[in-house]
Amino acid sequence: MTSARKVHIKSFGCQMNVYDSHRMADTLAPEGFRETPRAEDADLIVLNTCHIREKAEEKVFSELGRMRTLKEAAASVGRRVMIAVAGCVAQAHGREIVRRAPTVDLVVGSQNYHRLPALIARAERGGALVDTEFPIEDKFGVLRPPSRAAIRARGVSAFVTVQEGCDKFCTFCVVPYTRGAEASRPVVKIIEETERLAQAGVREITLIGQNVNAYHGQGPDGRAWPLARLLARIGEVRGIARMRYTTSHPRDMKTGLIAAHRDLPGLMPYLHVPAQSGSDHVLSRMKRRHTRADYLDTITHLRAARPDMAFSSDFIVGFPGESERDFENTLSLIDEVGFAGAFSFKYSARPGTPAAEMPDQIGEDAKSERLYRLQAAIDRNSAAFNARCLGRTLEVLFEKPGRHPGQIVGRSPYLQAVQVMAPQSLIGKIAAVTITEVSSNSLFGSLARAAEAAGD
Numbered sequence: 001m002t003s004a005r006k007v008h009i010k011s012f013g014c015q016m017n018v019y020d021s022h023r024m025a026d027t028l029a030p031e032g033f034r035e036t037p038r039a040e041d042a043d044l045i046v047l048n049t050c051h052i053r054e055k056a057e058e059k060v061f062s063e064l065g066r067m068r069t070l071k072e073a074a075a076s077v078g079r080r081v082m083i084a085v086a087g088c089v090a091q092a093h094g095r096e097i098v099r100r101a102p103t104v105d106l107v108v109g110s111q112n113y114h115r116l117p118a119l120i121a122r123a124e125r126g127g128a129l130v131d132t133e134f135p136i137e138d139k140f141g142v143l144r145p146p147s148r149a150a151i152r153a154r155g156v157s158a159f160v161t162v163q164e165g166c167d168k169f170c171t172f173c174v175v176p177y178t179r180g181a182e183a184s185r186p187v188v189k190i191i192e193e194t195e196r197l198a199q200a201g202v203r204e205i206t207l208i209g210q211n212v213n214a215y216h217g218q219g220p221d222g223r224a225w226p227l228a229r230l231l232a233r234i235g236e237v238r239g240i241a242r243m244r245y246t247t248s249h250p251r252d253m254k255t256g257l258i259a260a261h262r263d264l265p266g267l268m269p270y271l272h273v274p275a276q277s278g279s280d281h282v283l284s285r286m287k288r289r290h291t292r293a294d295y296l297d298t299i300t301h302l303r304a305a306r307p308d309m310a311f312s313s314d315f316i317v318g319f320p321g322e323s324e325r326d327f328e329n330t331l332s333l334i335d336e337v338g339f340a341g342a343f344s345f346k347y348s349a350r351p352g353t354p355a356a357e358m359p360d361q362i363g364e365d366a367k368s369e370r371l372y373r374l375q376a377a378i379d380r381n382s383a384a385f386n387a388r389c390l391g392r393t394l395e396v397l398f399e400k401p402g403r404h405p406g407q408i409v410g411r412s413p414y415l416q417a418v419q420v421m422a423p424q425s426l427i428g429k430i431a432a433v434t435i436t437e438v439s440s441n442s443l444f445g446s447l448a449r450a451a452e453a454a455g456d
C-alpha cells in the first residue's frame, strides 16, 4: 500500500501519548499515510486515549460519536474511513469498546501500536480487530524513526520516551495495569534517537516516562545506568542545549539525580514532582511510599543543589477518607513549597483500583469545594512566582512566531511562554531576555544581548 492516504491522530492525556502519537505517524508514513489536522479529511482516524480519570475516558466515547457521524458522511459519498482507538482506554477496555461503539474498526493497546500497519491491513479486509495483549517483541525495536521533515515540523523541543510502566501501584492509579511493569530503554537507543532529533534542529529534549526517575536502562558498558548518568550523556549530544525529565516519583529522587541538577548546566531548573497530598494519612492510604516530610526534604536538597530551582506538582482532592484537616495540610504544603504551577484534580474512582473499593468516598460537593480552594492556592503561588520574574533576565529558547507582527515566542527555563519583539531568525536559538511585563499566562520581555545559539 503506497498511495497517499490521510491519517488524523488525536492525542488525549499525558506527554507520553503525544510522543506515542508522533511515533504512530512516523510508522504509518512509509505506508503512504500523510498526517492531517482535520478529521474530516482523514481516511484513518486514530484516537490515542487516556484512562487516568473518568472524565478523560468519557471524552473518548463522546469523540467516537462525532467520528461515527464523519464516517457515515464519508460512506454516503463512497469513501471509506477507518477508526482506531489506541492508548490506555484501548488497553483497559479492549473489546468492550467495539461493543459500546461499533463504528470502531481497530482497538490497539499502548504496547502494540508498532503493529498498526499490519493491523490496519487486516481490519480493512473486514471485522473489528482488537490487539491489546502485551507483545513479546519490543515496540521501540520495530517503530520507524521520524523523517527530518517530521522532526522539523514538530518544533525545537522534543520528547523522548526512556521508560514505560510503573511498579509503584498507588491505590488510585491505573498505570501499572494499562502500561505494565517498569521497563527502561537501553542508553544506546536513546542516544541514537536524540542525535537524530538534534541533527534535525531540536535543541531541547524532555525525557519522559510514567516513573522516569526510576530509569535503569542498560548502558553501553552492560551495566544499568541511572537517570542522572543518562542525562549527563545526553548533555554531550551536539546541539542539545536543554534537558528536562518528567514524571518523577518523590521516592526516586536519589542523591545522584539531585546532584545532576547542580552539575549539569543544560538540566533546566524546573521540576515536576507530584506530591498528590500534603497529609501523611492520605499519602499512606494512597500507598505513595513517601511522607510530607520526605517530600519537603527532597525539595530542600534540590534547592540546595541549585538555588534557582522551581517546582510544579500534581494534587488529588477528595481522596477517600480525606478529612478537612487532611485537605488543609495539602493547602499548607502548597504555600510551604511555593509551587510555580500545579495540576489539580478531583479524585475519580477507577474500576479495578484499590481506592475505588474504599468505603469512605467523598461526596461531589465537598470535592468541588476543595478543588476550588486548592486551585486558588495554586494560582496565588503561581502568580507570585511569575511576579518574581519581573526584571529578571532569563534564557529563552525561541519556538515560533508570535501572534503579532514582529513578535516571536519562546520558553523560559521554567516553561513560561515569553513573548519578545525580535527577528524570526532567532527561532530555534536561545537568547537572554529581560522580563518587562507579566500577565496570567505569559511573560513579555526584550532581548538582553545578542543571541547565542548554544551548541552552534
Ligand code: SF4
Pocket: 166, 167, 168, 169, 170, 173, 174, 175, 176, 210, 211, 249
Ligand atoms: S507512581 Fe505514578 S504512575 Fe505509578 S502508580 Fe503511582 S501515580 Fe501511577
